[in-house]
Every structure is written in C-alpha cells, then in structure tokens.
Amino acid sequence: MEQVFDGLLLGAGVALQPTNLLYCFLGVLLGTLVGVLPGIGPVPTIALLLPVTYGLPPSTALITAAGIYYGAQYGGSTTSILCNLPGEASSLITCIDGHGMARKGEAGAALAIAAVGSFVAGTAATVAIAFVGPPLAKVASAFSAADYFSLILLGLIGSVVLARGSVVKAIAMIVLGALFGMVGADPTSVQERLTFGIPALQDGIGFVPIAMGLFGIAEIMVNIERATGRTMLGATIGRLWPSREHWRRSWRAILRGSGIGTVLGVLPGGGAVLASFAAYLAEKRVSRTPERFGTGAVEGVAAPESANNAAAQSSFIPLLTLGIPANPVMALMLAILLIQNIVPGPALVTTRPDVFWGVIASMWVGNLMLLVLNLPLIGLWVRLLGVPYRYLFPAILVFCCIGAYSTGGNVSEIWIMLAFAAFGYALLKLKFEPAPMLLGYVLAPLMEEHFRRALGLSHGDFSVFVTSPISAVFLALCAALIAALAWPAWRRRRETAFRE
Amino acid sequence: MIAPRLLGLALTASVWAGTAAAEKFPSRPIQLIVPFTAGNVVDINARAFAEVFRSEIGGTVVVVNRDGAAGMIAMGAVANAAPDGHTLFFGPNGQLTLQPHLRKSLPYKVEQIAPICLTFESPFAIAVRPDSPHKTFADLVEAGRKNPGKVSYGLSGIGSVPHLLFHMVAVRAKTEFNAVAYKNYSLLAPDILEGRIDFGVMAFGSFQSPPMKLLAVLREKRHPRYKDVPTSTELGFPAESGAFGGLYAPAATPKPILAQLEAACERTFKAASVQKMLDDTGAGTEYEGSAGFARRLAADSANKAEAVRLLDLKVQ
Numbered sequence: 001m002e003q004v005f006d007g008l009l010l011g012a013g014v015a016l017q018p019t020n021l022l023y024c025f026l027g028v029l030l031g032t033l034v035g036v037l038p039g040i041g042p043v044p045t046i047a048l049l050l051p052v053t054y055g056l057p058p059s060t061a062l063i064t065a066a067g068i069y070y071g072a073q074y075g076g077s078t079t080s081i082l083c084n085l086p087g088e089a090s091s092l093i094t095c096i097d098g099h100g101m102a103r104k105g106e107a108g109a110a111l112a113i114a115a116v117g118s119f120v121a122g123t124a125a126t127v128a129i130a131f132v133g134p135p136l137a138k139v140a141s142a143f144s145a146a147d148y149f150s151l152i153l154l155g156l157i158g159s160v161v162l163a164r165g166s167v168v169k170a171i172a173m174i175v176l177g178a179l180f181g182m183v184g185a186d187p188t189s190v191q192e193r194l195t196f197g198i199p200a201l202q203d204g205i206g207f208v209p210i211a212m213g214l215f216g217i218a219e220i221m222v223n224i225e226r227a228t229g230r231t232m233l234g235a236t237i238g239r240l241w242p243s244r245e246h247w248r249r250s251w252r253a254i255l256r257g258s259g260i261g262t263v264l265g266v267l268p269g270g271g272a273v274l275a276s277f278a279a280y281l282a283e284k285r286v287s288r289t290p291e292r293f294g295t296g297a298v299e300g301v302a303a304p305e306s307a308n309n310a311a312a313q314s315s316f317i318p319l320l321t322l323g324i325p326a327n328p329v330m331a332l333m334l335a336i337l338l339i340q341n342i343v344p345g346p347a348l349v350t351t352r353p354d355v356f357w358g359v360i361a362s363m364w365v366g367n368l369m370l371l372v373l374n375l376p377l378i379g380l381w382v383r384l385l386g387v388p389y390r391y392l393f394p395a396i397l398v399f400c401c402i403g404a405y406s407t408g409g410n411v412s413e414i415w416i417m418l419a420f421a422a423f424g425y426a427l428l429k430l431k432f433e434p435a436p437m438l439l440g441y442v443l444a445p446l447m448e449e450h451f452r453r454a455l456g457l458s459h460g461d462f463s464v465f466v467t468s469p470i471s472a473v474f475l476a477l478c479a480a481l482i483a484a485l486a487w488p489a490w491r492r493r494r495e496t497a498f499r500e
Numbered sequence: 501m502i503a504p505r506l507l508g509l510a511l512t513a514s515v516w517a518g519t520a521a522a523e524k525f526p527s528r529p530i531q532l533i534v535p536f537t538a539g540n541v542v543d544i545n546a547r548a549f550a551e552v553f554r555s556e557i558g559g560t561v562v563v564v565n566r567d568g569a570a571g572m573i574a575m576g577a578v579a580n581a582a583p584d585g586h587t588l589f590f591g592p593n594g595q596l597t598l599q600p601h602l603r604k605s606l607p608y609k610v611e612q613i614a615p616i617c618l619t620f621e622s623p624f625a626i627a628v629r630p631d632s633p634h635k636t637f638a639d640l641v642e643a644g645r646k647n648p649g650k651v652s653y654g655l656s657g658i659g660s661v662p663h664l665l666f667h668m669v670a671v672r673a674k675t676e677f678n679a680v681a682y683k684n685y686s687l688l689a690p691d692i693l694e695g696r697i698d699f700g701v702m703a704f705g706s707f708q709s710p711p712m713k714l715l716a717v718l719r720e721k722r723h724p725r726y727k728d729v730p731t732s733t734e735l736g737f738p739a740e741s742g743a744f745g746g747l748y749a750p751a752a753t754p755k756p757i758l759a760q761l762e763a764a765c766e767r768t769f770k771a772a773s774v775q776k777m778l779d780d781t782g783a784g785t786e787y788e789g790s791a792g793f794a795r796r797l798a799a800d801s802a803n804k805a806e807a808v809r810l811l812d813l814k815v816q
Contacts, residue, residue: 044538051548143690187681199607203567203569268686324689324690325686328539331540331686335539344708345710346711410566410573449683452681453680453682456652456680457652457680457691459678
C-alpha cells in the first residue's frame with residue numbers, strides 16, 4: 001500500500017513536469033478532435049505521430065499517446081448525442097438515449113453528464129490500475145475461449161432487452177445483424193463467406209459504414225421527411241446544464257458504469273464495447289422505470305459513457321503488468337515502448353517506475369483537463385443544433401463519407417454506407433429497431449471466433465462450456481435471463497387461459 | 501471550414517510541382533502502400549523507412565494503409581496504378597507467393613509486380629510457457645508422435661504463412677499437431693501462459709520472452725536477438741522461406757526509375773534509424789537487391805505451392 005502511494009507521488013512528479021503537462025494537453029485535445037470526427041479514430045492518429053515519439057522521452061511519448069486514446073472516448077459521445085452518429089462501436093449504445101435526450105431538447109445535459117461520467121470513470125479506473133492492476137490482469141488471463149463465448153452469449157441475449165417494441169422483431173434484427181457480421185473471410189481460415197465474389201466484401205462490412213448508414217444518415221432522411229422545423233431537431237435547444245433530477249438519476253449509473261468498465265476493459269479484444277453494452281443493460285435491468293430507456297433516459301447515457309472511458313484506461317493493465325496488448329491501440333503503445341528500448345511486463349514497475357507511475361498519474365491529470373476542456377465546449381456543440389438543416393445535413397453527410405472512406409481508403413465503403421442508409425430508412429419506416437441489429441453484427445463474429453476456438457482447444461468436446469466455472473456461471477445467467485424474459489408472457493397466457 | 505482551404509492549397513502545390521518538374525522523378529508525392537493497419541510491425545518499419553527514404557529519393561513520401569483481404573487489395577492497387585514510380589508497395593511476400601496458390605482469381609497478376617529490394621524479415625518462433633513439460637523442441641515432436649493431433653498449437657490463421665511454414669516442419673518430423681486459429685495474438689499469449697494451449701507459432705513482436713520460453717526459431721541461421729535459441733534447421737527440420745518483404749513497384753515502371761528506387765532503397769536500408777527499428781522489432785535481415793529479391797520470391801512460391809498441396813487447402 002505504501003509502495004502505491006510512493007509510486008503515485010513519483011508519478012505525479014513525472015506527470016506534472018511542464019513538458020509532460022503540455023504533451024498531455026496536446027494529446028487529449030487531439031484525441032477529443034479525432035473522437036468527434038466520425039470514422040477517424042485513435043489508431044491512425046497515434047500511428048501518424050509514431051515517428052514524432054522517437055525523439056521524446058518514453059514517459060512523455062506514452063503520456064501523449066494515452067491522452068489521444070482516452071480523449072477520443074470523450075469526443076466519441078458528442079456525435080452520438082448530437083447527430084445519432086456512433087464514431088466507433090463503444091459509443092454506439094450512447095446513441096439510443098443520448099440522441100433521445102437531444103430530441104427532447106436536453107442535448108446539453110446529455111453532453112455534460114457524459115463528460116462528468118467519463119471523468120468519474122477515469123478517476124476510478126486510475127485508482128484501480130494503481131491499487132489492483134496486477135490482480136485485475138489475472139482476471140483477464142483467467143478467461144478462456146469458452147468463458148468469452150458464454151459472456152458474449154449473455155450480452156446477445158441481454159440485447160433483446162434493448163428493444164422497445166416487439167421482442168420477435170428484436171430477435172429478427174439480432175439474427176439479421178449476426179448474418180451481416182458473418183460476411184467476409186472466415187475468422188480462422190482463408191475461406192470466404194457471403195461475399196458473392198465482390199472484392200469489397202472480402203473483409204466483411206466495416207463498422208463505420210454500417211453504423212453511420214443505419215443510424216446517422218437514416219436519421220437525416222427521416223428528419224428531412226418530417227421537416228417540421230428549420231433546424232435539425234425541430235425542437236428548442238433547451239437548457240445547457242443537467243437538472244437536479246438528471247444528477248439524481250445518473251450518479252449511481254456513473255458509479256456502476258465505472259465499475260463494469262474497469263473490470264471488462266481488462267479483457268483483450270472488445271473490452272470497451274462489451275463494457276458499454278453491459279453497463280447499459282445492467283442499468284435497464286436495475287431501473288424501476290425501464291420503459292423510459294430508449295426515449296432519452298439520462299442513465300442510458302451516464303452508464304455506457306462511464307463504462308467506455310473506464311474500459312479505455314483499464315485496457316492498459318494487461319500491457320503495463322503483463323506486456324500483453326489488449327487491442328490495436330495497445331499494440332501501438334507497445335511499439336512506442338519498444339522503440340524506446342523499454343520492455344513492458346511484470347518487471348516494468350521496478351525497472352522503469354517513472355514510466356509506469358508517470359503514465360498512471362497522467363491519466364488522472366488528462367481526465368481533469370478533458371473535463372475542463374469539454375464542459376465549455378458544450379455550449380458550442382449545442383449551438384450547432386441550431387444551424388439550419390440545409391447547411392447541417394450536407395455537412396454531416398460529407399463527414400460521414402470522409403469517415404467511411406478513411407477507414408480503409410476504399411471508395412466502396414461509401415457505397416456500402418449508402419446502401420445501409422437506405423436499409424436503415426426502411427427499418428425505421430417499418431418500425432424495426434436498428435440498435436439490436438448492430439449489436440448482433442458486432443457480437444456474433446466475436447462469439448463465433450471464441451466458440452470455434454473453444455471447440456478447437458477441447459478437440460470438439462462441447463462439455464467445455466459447462467466444466468469451466470466462469471463459463472458455467474454466465475450460461476446460468478443466460479438461462480435466468482431467458483426465463484425472466486419469457487415469464488411475463490407465460491403468466492399472461494395462463495391468466496387468459498384461466499379467464500376463459 | 502479549414503479543410504477545403506487546406507485541400508485547395510495542397511492541390512495548387514501539387515499542380516505547381518507537377519509542371520515545374522515534369523522530367524524529374526519524383527514529380528509528386530510517392531505513396532508507400534502498406535497492406536496492414538497502422539501500428540502493425542510492418543507498418544512501423546514502413547514509417548521508419550519512409551522517414552529516411554524521402555531524403556534519399558528527394559521527394560515527399562507518404563505511408564498509406566490499405567489493409568484487408570490478406571493484403572490483396574493493397575497489392576491490386578499498386579499493380580493497377582500508373583507505372584511511374586509514385587505508387588509503391590511496402591509489404592511481405594504472401595501476396596505474390598502464397599495467395600496465387602490459394603485462389604482462382606486475384607485483383608492483380610504476379611507478373612504485374614517488380615520487386616525492388618528486400619529489407620525486412622518476420623521470423624516465427626515456437627513459444628511455450630516457462631513451466632511447460634516440453635523442455636525442448638524434440639519433446640514437442642515426441643509428444644506429437646505419441647498422440648497425433650492431440651497436442652494443440654495456436655497461430656494466426658489456417659492457411660496463413662506461419663501455418664504453412666510450421667506444417668512443413670511437422671510433416672518432415674512425421675508428426676501431427678492440432679492447429680487452433682487466433683485472429684488476435686493478444687488472446688494467444690494468455691492461453692499459452694495459463695496452460696490452456698500447448699504452444700504457439702508466433703511472429704516476432706507478438707510475444708515477450710520472458711515470460712514466454714522459446715524452443716525454436718523457424719529459420720536457417722540463429723537470430724541475433726535470441727542467440728541461444730536453436731533454429732529449426734539446426735534441429736533437423738528445415739523451414740524454408742518464412743515471411744520476408746520489402747519494396748515493390750508496378751512491373752511496367754521505366755527501368756531508370758526502378759534503378760533510382762533500388763539505389764535509394766539500399767542507402768535507406770543502411771541508415772541507423774532504419775536499422776534500429778528493424779532490430780527493435782526483430783525484423784532485421786540481410787539486404788537483397790531486385791535480382792536477389794526476385795530469386796527469393798520464386799523459391800518461396802514453389803515452396804508454398806508444395807505446402808498448399810500437402811495441406812490440401814481448398815482453392816476457391
């Protein structure tokens with residue numbers, strides 16, 4: 001314990017050096033900007049700056065790159081809330097209630113709650129990394145392929161809860177999304193599936209084109225059709241700051257989201273995405289008024305936004321304590337360290353305490369900067385909603401096209417995005433909800449990958465899913481969730497049967 | 501609206517550069533197309549290479565990431581680009597030596613590409629956990645022979661270069677292992693260390709040693725980074741042609757420009773910063789010019805054809 005405080009003190013000394021403060025600020029500022037722009041994420045940004053880091057001291061280099069990464073998590077919520085445009089999978093879930101709040105004229109409140117939630121989550125995750133980093137890393141390495149499969153299955157079943165209307169329609173959407181997720185190269189081999197020989201589909205359908213088409217552009221089409229007002233939402237901008245009621249509803253959600261995010265963020269491969277979904281689903285389950293979700297419930301913004309920020313930070317744990325990069329961003333961090341002749345791993349805390357503790361301390365400093373940076377920006381963002389839509393919509397469309405193009409440098413991505421925009425418009429007209437479909441699209445390929453790996457490792461023995469204790473617990477939860485979903489319908493049928 | 505203004509400036513600048521130096525190469529920015537996402541080991545080396553290459557060639561050099569479809573999209577883009585030396589491919593060998601044996605149709609023809617210089621290698625190692633019962637590579641082979649198909653190993657994908665490479669070793673060792681695909685190396689390391697899988701065939705840069713213990717490097721000569729780890733060739737199981745690569749151009753590029761690129765490449769390769777990055781990522785190799793590079797590719801292609809046939813990978 002004393003060591004941790006000594007370490008944090010040392011880290012604060014590193015993080016508060018004027019150059020490090022400056023680079024931290026530049027990092028979070030740049031991160032916020034790339035987070036706001038759809039389709040341009042932290043990975044290409046950090047890669048572009050990689051040559052710049054050669055000349056920097058290692059702690060400064062890592063502090064800057066880390067700032068870009070969690071700064072992007074702050075920025076990502078902005079377009080989700082204002083324009084229903086999820087820039088990456090981890091801010092997808094924020095669209096549902098975040099944009100719902102914007103439609104009610106509470107965009108400012110949603111942005112403020114997201115920023116404060118992210119700050120609280122960032123603080124919680126910083127503390128977690130400092131005090132329980134190594135044990136949390138153990139949790140991550142304890143997860144086998146079978147455990148991942150069951151966790152994702154739980155998420156997929158849970159996403160039925162997302163649907164506001166018909167459960168049958170929601171299931172249909174999840175399955176359809178899963179099929180879209182299967183397009184492209186088989187995850188374990190060279191075989192292609194559902195590509196119809198089209199080269200652009202060989203790698204599957206990218207998240208950015210499908211999400212921006214289904215959510216953002218389809219939303220624009222519906223808005224144009226309504227054309228009730230001159231501006232985007234046809235509503236008044238409303239208050240800029242959250243009300244007492246908003247805070248009362250969201251503080252618990254922020255804390256729960258931070259906890260879920262910190263734990264799930266440690267899991268390699270999709271931790272932040274799973275964390276934001278899990279936090280939202282948990283919030284809806286514990287809520288006494290779950291029917292408010294989907295129409296602009298503030299908890300539906302607070303929980304996932306806290307969770308994705310906490311997860312972004314706790315994904316550093318496997319890298320710093322085990323030397324295992326959990327996602328492409330962490331692979332870049334590993335590269336930055338290797339260039340500087342630093343090998344991350346269990347020994348890092350003793351060999352380079354300045355780097356280890358400096359980065360941890362800088363995360364808190366960076367989160368504080370982001371809060372100070374983002375709160376005044378809210379007024380500016382919200383004023384954007386007042387821009388007449390004949391200017392705003394073309395601008396959004398252009399940004400979407402740039403975003404879709406820049407993910408792979410292929411024009412075909414733009415065509416895919418437009419196809420999904422048309423499809424998304426049809427879905428909205430037919431009262432099918434796009435959110436469960438996108439969930440199926442994101443989760444099903446992950447689930448398949450782990451399922452096949454689990455069976456590969458067990459030489460085809462299915463019992464592995466129940467003999468692994470972690471997996472067994474998740475499967476039991478799946479069964480309980482299905483029972484809870486089916487119970488009201490079953491009871492109703494019994495009641496009507498009795499009446500007859 | 502800053503972006504359109506910047507774009508306008510850039511356009512004016514490139515038009516001006518185009519007219520002023522129509523005779524000279526390079527007359528506009530050179531694109532170095534990398535078939536991976538940013539941050540990949542090859543991408544990192546491409547960026548270090550580009551930093552020096554731009555002063556050696558005397559022009560702007562931009563790294564462009566076109567990942568996907570096992571690098572075939574990127575190779576297709578270079579093959580079909582204007583053959584004027586301004587669009588180059590920086591990547592490994594698989595697109596030329598493996599994909600043609602796996603697939604009926606490619607977005608390019610192998611003859612459309614001219615190799616310029618070989619600058620990097622991606623060696624693979626056999627990695628186990630420190631307390632693994634398999635102390636040596638011979639132990640693994642023995643275990644594989646006793647229980648054919650029961651000893652499992654993780655690798656990046658069925659039909660990938662490390663799969664073919666290691667399968668050839670296994671065939672020569674007259675044994676059979678259970679191959680399990682890991683799309684993401686970050687999940688393979690915990691599985692090996694926690695004992696959920698027996699060993700991994702992993703690319704340099706994707707593991708740390710320690711904690712991972714290396715039993716062999718799939719290579720002819722010992723790797724300078726792991727001098728005490730035996731090579732597969734030493735152990736009696738030669739693993740020819742792993743992953744190597746460098747710079748390529750469209751085959752129709754004028755000879756003088758190809759020569760200019762090759763000369764600049766050789767000077768860039770020798771630069772201290774490029775060498776350091778190659779060392780740091782374990783990708784260092786001996787330089788080969790266009791002729792040597794072409795010979796290596798031809799030999800590798802024959803080798804891969806044989807491996808694909810042995811593995812009976814279905815061509816689609």
